[in-house]
Amino acid sequence: xxxxxxxxxxxxxxxxxxxxxxxxxxxxxxxxxxxxxxxxxxxxxxxxxxxxxxxxxxxxxxxxxxxxxxxxxxxxxxxxxxxxxxxxxxxxxxxxxxxxxxxxxxxxxxxxxxxxxxxxxxxxxxxxxxxxxxxxxxxxxxxxxxxxxxxxxxxxxxxxxxxxxxxxxxxxxxxxxxxxxxxxxxxxxxxxxxxxxxxxxxxxxxxxxxxxxxxxxxxxxxxxxxxxxxxxxxxxxxxxxxxxxx
Numbered sequence: 493x494x495x496x497x498x499x500x501x502x503x504x505x506x507x508x509x510x511x512x513x514x515x516x517x518x519x520x521x522x523x524x525x526x527x528x529x530x531x532x533x534x535x536x537x538x539x540x541x542x543x544x545x546x547x548x549x550x551x552x553x554x555x556x557x558x559x560x561x562x563x564x565x566x567x568x569x570x571x572x573x574x575x576x577x578x579x580x581x582x583x584x585x586x587x588x589x590x591x592x593x594x595x596x597x598x599x600x601x602x603x604x605x606x607x608x609x610x611x612x613x614x615x616x617x618x619x620x621x622x623x624x625x626x627x628x629x630x631x632x633x634x635x636x637x638x639x640x641x642x643x644x645x646x647x648x649x650x651x652x653x654x655x656x657x658x659x660x661x662x663x664x665x666x667x668x669x670x671x672x673x674x675x676x677x678x679x680x681x682x683x684x685x686x687x688x689x690x691x692x693x694x695x696x697x698x699x700x701x702x703x704x705x706x707x708x709x710x711x712x713x714x715x716x717x718x719x720x721x722x723x724x725x726x727x728x729x730x731x732x733x734x735x736x737x738x
Contacts (some may be wrong), residue, residue: 652667
C-alpha cells in the first residue's frame, strides 16, 4: 500500500468515526427532555415510572437472589465477618459505607472518633443498619448480643461506590459506578472454607509435588486432559482467573 493510499484510508476512517460519534450524540439527545434530565416522549417513549424505578433500585441495592447459600452455607463468610472483619479492615479491602443509612448520632460519634473501627462488632452493627454497600446481613439478638447469622451480596457490591463525602470509603451511594477499590481475592481468601494451602495459590508456583506445572494454566490444562473435562479455551481461562482469587 502506497503512503498516499494509506493516508487517504486513514482520513476516511477518521471521518467515519466522527460521523458515528455525531449520530450517537444526536440519538442520545433525542431521548432526553428539553432540559436534558431524562427520557422524553418525542419518539413515543413513555417517561420512566417512578414506582418501578424505586423497585429496581431496591433490588439492585438489597436483593441477594439467594446467594447466602454460597456466602453463608458454603464459604461461611458470616463467621469471618463477625469474628475478624472490623470496619477498618472492610474499608481496606474496598468495601463502602452508605452514609445516608447511618443515624445522625452515629455520624456524630464517627466524626468525634468515638466509634471503635477496629472492632468486628461495629461491622455487625453497620450490617444491621443496611449501611455496608452490597452486603446484606441478617442480624439476630442472641443472649443479649447481636449475632450475624447470614450474609449475602448484592449487585451493588461491585457496581456501586460512594462519593467519600463523609470520609474515605464513607459517603453517599453512587449506583452504577464501579467499585475499583474492591479486592475480591482478599475477601474470598478470608473464608475458612478455603484450605490454607490454596490461599494465595497464584503466588506459589510451581505446582504439584514434583513442580511439573509451572503456571496455573498448566494446572488447569493437566486436569482438563486427565479428567477429560473438555473445557473450552474460555472455560480454562475463567477457571484460571478464579484460582487467582483464592
